[in-house]
Amino acid sequence: MATLADVARHAGVSTATASRIINGSSKPVADALRTRVLAAVAELKYVPNAHAQMLARSHRSAVGVIVHDVSDPYFAEITRGLQRVATADGRLVIICNSFREPDRELEYIDLLHAHQVAAIVIAGSGxxxxATAARLDDRLRAFEATGGRIAVIGRHEHTGDAVLPDNEQGGFLAGEHLFTLGHTEIAVIAGPSYLTTTADRLKGLQRAAKKYGIKLPKKRVYHADFTRDGGEDLATRVLAEEPEVTAIAALNDSMAVGALAALRTSADRRVAVIGFDDMPIARDVTPSLTSVRLPLTELGERAMTLALGAAGESPRVEHVEAELVVRESTWPHEAR
Amino acid sequence: MATLADVARHAGVSTATASRIINGSSKPVADALRTRVLAAVAELKYVPNAHAQMLARSHRSAVGVIVHDVSDPYFAEITRGLQRVATADGRLVIICNSFREPDRELEYIDLLHAHQVAAIVIAGSGxxxxATAARLDDRLRAFEATGGRIAVIGRHEHTGDAVLPDNEQGGFLAGEHLFTLGHTEIAVIAGPSYLTTTADRLKGLQRAAKKYGIKLPKKRVYHADFTRDGGEDLATRVLAEEPEVTAIAALNDSMAVGALAALRTSADRRVAVIGFDDMPIARDVTPSLTSVRLPLTELGERAMTLALGAAGESPRVEHVEAELVVRESTWPHEAR
DNA sequence: ACGCTTGAGGTAAGCGCTTTCCTAGACCGT
DNA sequence: ACGGTCTAGGAAAGCGCTTACCTCAAGCGT
Structure with a gap:
């Protein structure tokens, strides 16, 4: 492993000069030396040790991103936005998958902290x-105390810079759509109950139910894990257990797609399905999926912009509206 | 930013002792000191500086991953496998998106090299x-020369540890399927022509054409960028320009899904479509997509296993078979 | 011709940590 | 009681780099 000292020796200069030439310092250097040093770099295939550099110039540059799971299209879209902004700013992005485990999240916060990242962006439900939220907040504060910046996406329990999609309003839109279409017996396919995203979307749904005088009993709310297969299983159960149900509200698109699959295998039931997030697949399934659109890439872009911006005095919070996108998977309730 | 020295001072011990206690060194330490140091760590919210640690113990642990684009489901699946193995081994994974630009790839190799990663895994077409391949290889060799490990997925131009999906054979399977169904006029929706993946899959297709005595002229091979929208555009053009065509072979599933969308809007044409990769969506589109399956997650797992394994003498190359998965989007050719 | 400025390049002090080696008590045997 | 062996803990030497500071020589004005 060639070091700066090797390069300097090879070129017959001091490490100071070599460093200056390699980093394009403003200090003027004779062309002869410059050429010699650059030749030595090429010959020795010298690559500077990033750790030593970070240490010496105690200057933070990389940014960390913690998401539940990048291979989930929801987070993939957000991550795309995050990366676009960070890369445009010339930053290295370190992506960590928490797999929805708070402990792993905690671990990653410390890890990113240890790696002296300039900022941490956390995406995904809180x-x-x-107790869990407090523990996370504590670590986050410790990181902030050392000058790190933090931005969260969709975690209103964190008081700091945040980009908040309006999940409650989105839930309301989904419910309103179904209820104005005349559906009175609906089932909900929800995500894990310990996540705020689930709770918020459900809350909106219930507000809509109240407004339209519809009862939405607890037993009609099924919980899975926000995956396609989870959605399929739950929808299968709904079809078996609830002959009255004419519409299913899935709390994300993956589960809605699963529900559609379940529906396909039981030709005798015609059940409307609405999803949430409006992921790219929504257009391509059949029937195409009615959904509540969240501008995922934009969410990522805005969060990274907050994180990289100058530290403001008051925490900046940006709210992002949800929007109903009607496609073919919902229709008016038909009397039997 | 609390440092080890702060902790040591706070606890009234030397940095050596503090370090030993914090890292659980094998050297025995009095319980009283241990308690004091641990208390100081908690009170000062001390988090060790990873860069200083790396520097001091010049011991590589993180691994780097370079993919074309994580938010592309193809790479998302591979990445999932990569991460599973790496995380199980307690490694930090740094994911870099090259966006199919060789220069960015070059940059990332040096960046990962600079960050002293233990290994680099590169996924995606070569x-x-x-000239481009040689430049990349040169940087890779430089990294290897310093003791770094490298594993590639699907880049047979690199002579080192590799996991190679058999794209040529997959292309052959796709062609054979279409031709045995009686289709003689087919169009191909291919990826960028400068990628080896495109070239290999095409080569297999042509081998099948030859075997079945079908002509597959150049003008029937359309090139896009492996995205869904690219596939839709191309399929639209095929439908407009090629009234003879009864089947389309898309060289990946994203483009196949786009082709399906194009087909949906022109009800008068019944054209069979075959995809490639068998991504999760393939089951959920209508008609469900016939595809050539590549075990993507497994590809990732095997590559990371190679990368983390001990450096072997001879480069280890693992071949992975492609497999035809027949669904609803292909059918026998019907005479008009 | 002298002192001074200027500018090119080198010296060396850290950055925060690990780890080797060393020191100084504690404890043992005789 | 004394030398010898352990052992817990500290001193300090790096890891590879950046950069503030210093040196030395050339160039300038008067």
Whole structure:
């Protein structure tokens, strides 16, 4: 492993000069030396040690991103936005998958902290459990105390810079759509109950139910894990257990796609399905999926912009509206 | 920013002792000191500086991953496998998106090299252009020369540890399927022509054409960028320009899904479509997509396993078979 | 011709940590 | 009681780099 000292020796200069030439310092250097040093770099295939550099110039540049799971299209879209902004700013992005485990999240915060990242962006639902939320907040504060910047996406329990999609309003839109279409017996396919995203979307749904005088009993709310297969299983159960149901509200598109699959295998039931997030697949399934659109890439872009911006005095919070996108998977309730 | 020295001072011990306690060194330490140091760590919210640690113990642990684009489901699946193995081994994974630009790839190799990663895994098609391939190889060799490990997925131009999906054979399977169904006039929706993946899959298709005595002229091969929208555009053009065509072979599933969308809007044409990769969506589109399955997650797992394994003498190359998965989007050719 | 400025390049002090080696008590045997 | 062996803990030497500061020589004005 060639070091700066090797290069300097090879070129017959001091490490100071070599460093200056390699980093394009403003200090003027004779052309002869410059050429010699650059030749030495090429010959020795010298690559500077990033750790030593970071240490010496105690200057933070990389940014960390913690998401539940990048291979989930929801987070993939957000991550795309995050990366676009960060890369445009010339930053290295370190992506960590928490797999929805708070402990792993905690671990990653410390890891990113240890790696001296300039900022951490956390995307994905927060945790309803106050103890868990507090523990996370504590680590986040410790990171902030050392000058790190933090931005969260969709975690209103964190008081700091945040981009908040309006999940409650989105839930309301979904419910309103179904209820104005005349559906009175609906089932909900929800995500894990310990996530705030689930709770918020559900809350909006219930507000709509109240407004339209519809009862939405607890037993009609099924919980899975926000995956396609989870949605399929739940929808299968709904079809078996609830002959009255004429519409299913899935709390994300993956599960809605699963529900559609379940529906396909039971030709005798015609059940409307609405999703949430409006992921790219929504257009391509059949029937195409009615959904509540969240501008995922934009969410990522805005969060990274906050994180990289100068530290403001008051925490900046940006709210992002949800929007109903009607396609073919919902229709008016038909009397039997 | 609390440092080890702060902790040591706070606890009234030397940095050596503090370090030993914090890292659980094997050297025995009095319980009283241990308690004091741990208390100081908690009170000062001390988080060790990873760069200083790396520097001091010049011991590589993180691994780097370079993919074309994580938010592309193809790479998302591979990445999932990569991460599973790496995380199980307690490694930090740094993911870099090259966006199919060789220069960015070059940059990332050096960046990962600079960050002293233990290994680099590169997934995704290689570049047909020999100059580009050579430049990349050169940087890779430099990294290897310093003791770094490298594993590639699907880049047979690199002579080192590799996991190679058999794209040529997959292309053959796709062609054979279409031709045995009686289709003689087919169009191909291919990816960028400078990628080896495109070239290999095409080569297999042509081998099948030859075997079944079908002509597959150049003008029937359309090139896009492996995205869904690219596939839709191309399929639209095919439908407009080629009234003879009864089947389309898309060289990946994203483009196949786009083709399906194009087909949906022109009800008068019944054209069979075959995809490639068998991504999760393939089941959920209508008609469900016939595809050539590549075990993407497994590809990732095997590559990371190679990368983390001990450096072997001879480069280890693992071949992975492609497999035809027949669904609803292909059918026998019907006489008009 | 002298002192001074200027500018090119080198010296060396860290950045925060790990780890080797060393020191100084504690404890043992005789 | 004394030398010898352990052992817990500290001193300090790096890891590879950046950069503030210093040196030395050339160039300038008067």
């Amino acid at each position: 945790y309803l459990d106050p | 570049y047909l252009d020999p």
